[in-house]
Amino acid sequence: MAQLEISSIDKFYGATQALFDVSLTVRKGEFVTLLGPSGSGKTTLLKILAGFESVSAGRITLNGRDVTALAPERRNFGLVFQGYALFPHMTVFDNVAYPLRVRRIPRDEIAQRVAEMLDLVQLSRFAQRKPAALSGGQQQRVALARALVFRPDLLLLDEPMSALDKKLRGDLQEQLRDIHRSLGTTFINVTHDQEEAMHMSDTIAIMNHGRIEQAGSAFALYRHPGSRFVAEFVGKSNFLGGRADHSGNQPVFVTGSARIPLAGPGLPPDGTILMIRPEDVVLNPPDAQTNLVRLPAKVLSSTYSGDRALYTLAAEGLPPLLAYGHAREGLHDNGGAVTVGLSGDGAVLLSEGV
Numbered sequence: 410m411a412q413l414e415i416s417s418i419d420k421f422y423g424a425t426q427a428l429f430d431v432s433l434t435v436r437k438g439e440f441v442t443l444l445g446p447s448g449s450g451k452t453t454l455l456k457i458l459a460g461f462e463s464v465s466a467g468r469i470t471l472n473g474r475d476v477t478a479l480a481p482e483r484r485n486f487g488l489v490f491q492g493y494a495l496f497p498h499m500t501v502f503d504n505v506a507y508p509l510r511v512r513r514i515p516r517d518e519i520a521q522r523v524a525e526m527l528d529l530v531q532l533s534r535f536a537q538r539k540p541a542a543l544s545g546g547q548q549q550r551v552a553l554a555r556a557l558v559f560r561p562d563l564l565l566l567d568e569p570m571s572a573l574d575k576k577l578r579g580d581l582q583e584q585l586r587d588i589h590r591s592l593g594t595t596f597i598n599v600t601h602d603q604e605e606a607m608h609m610s611d612t613i614a615i616m617n618h619g620r621i622e623q624a625g626s627a628f629a630l631y632r633h634p635g636s637r638f639v640a641e642f643v644g645k646s647n648f649l650g651g652r653a654d655h656s657g658n659q660p661v662f663v664t665g666s667a668r669i670p671l672a673g674p675g676l677p678p679d680g681t682i683l684m685i686r687p688e689d690v691v692l693n694p695p696d697a698q699t700n701l702v703r704l705p706a707k708v709l710s711s712t713y714s715g716d717r718a719l720y721t722l723a724a725e726g727l728p729p730l731l732a733y734g735h736a737r738e739g740l741h742d743n744g745g746a747v748t749v750g751l752s753g754d755g756a757v758l759l760s761e762g763v
């Protein structure tokens with residue numbers, strides 16, 4: 410059953426509309442990420458869920474109960490917001506204990522629950538320190554402990570890791586995922602880091618100009634994007650403009666002078682953009698491989714990352730193509746000649762303007 414049901418929310422700030430008809434269903438224990446560019450409405454939606462902003466239209470239910478107008482402190486949600494700082498004059502222990510003291514939990518139980526929580530975020534050693542004597546990542550973990558210690562129904566996180574360096578962010582992402590697994594609390598996380606979203610989430614909701622453009626698993630969004638915006642936001646892609654031609658035995662997509670066979674089942678019959686992921690572009694396809702069109706191409710550049718190389722290729726009449734290649738036997742040189750194989754296998758037909 411749905412734990413949280415967000416139904417048709419509109420939000421106006423004065424004359425500016427920040428959210429348009431936003432709906433999303435969240436299961437208990439789900440890890441949901443709101444992913445989108447700056448200004449797309451992520452924080453606005455999170456603030457509405459927290460109760461800090463009212464809605465202009467629509468409703469929110471929690472376990473079937475309407476909470477749209479409920480005061481923030483009565484929602485029992487944990488919050489890790491930017492600028493929602495730790496209390497600087499309190500120790501780590503007292504910061505984490507605070508929500509329990511507010512709830513008048515007995516002293517012994519507070520001691521026990523704070524200890525458990527500090528253990529979970531691996532900060533037991535720092536219980537008696539003040540926040541100023543901690544690193545940024547450690548402070549974020551205190552904030553996380555404080556947000557989780559009262560066992561909230563839902564944890565709302567607004568870019569909790571944006572201020573951290575890449576390595577720390579990776580570590581904290583892993584910890585967050587472990588904590589999510591061990592507690593089974595529902596997490597709603599905001600980020601504009603697509604890798605973070607893909608690594609952590611059960612469901613990603615892609616936001617664009619105040620709308621949820623598509624929501625689904627990382628796999629569903631990557632393999633079956635419904636729009637160019639979603640395809641571009643989740644991973645790398647090639648977009649070839651042209652048209653589908655169904656007149657022959659084999660449907661093809663005509664782009665430049667190339668006719669790409671569209672073998673994949675479930676491809677929509679029409680569309681003016683063929684989206685092909687770099688790993689579906691075949692470099693130097695073996696002779697035996699059929700059902701693809703072979704085009705001569707030249708290597709423009711390559712980026713080597715150990716396990717593989719990402720090439721940018723020039724093929725006549727097409728935009729520069731991204732293609733992954735194995736790099737076990739060395740790299741193709743810039744300017745070198747290769748053959749690219751293009752097919753509808755794994756490709757997605759999109760329409761302009763969606």
Ligand SMILES: Nc1ncnc2c1ncn2[C@@H]1O[C@H](COP(=O)(O)OP(=O)(O)OP(=O)(O)O)[C@@H](O)[C@H]1O
Nearest residue numbers: 422425427445446447448449450451452453454601
């Ligand atoms: N208090 C406010 N008054 C007026 N407009 C606002 C207010 N808060 C946000 N907006 C506008 O609403 C839109 C969505 O803002 P929001 O903060 O939700 O974006 P965001 O997706 O969180 O962006 P970012 O990634 O930069 O944090 C923006 O156009 C913003 O300017």
Ligand SMILES: [Mg+2]
Nearest residue numbers: 451452453567
């Ligand atoms: Mg924001």
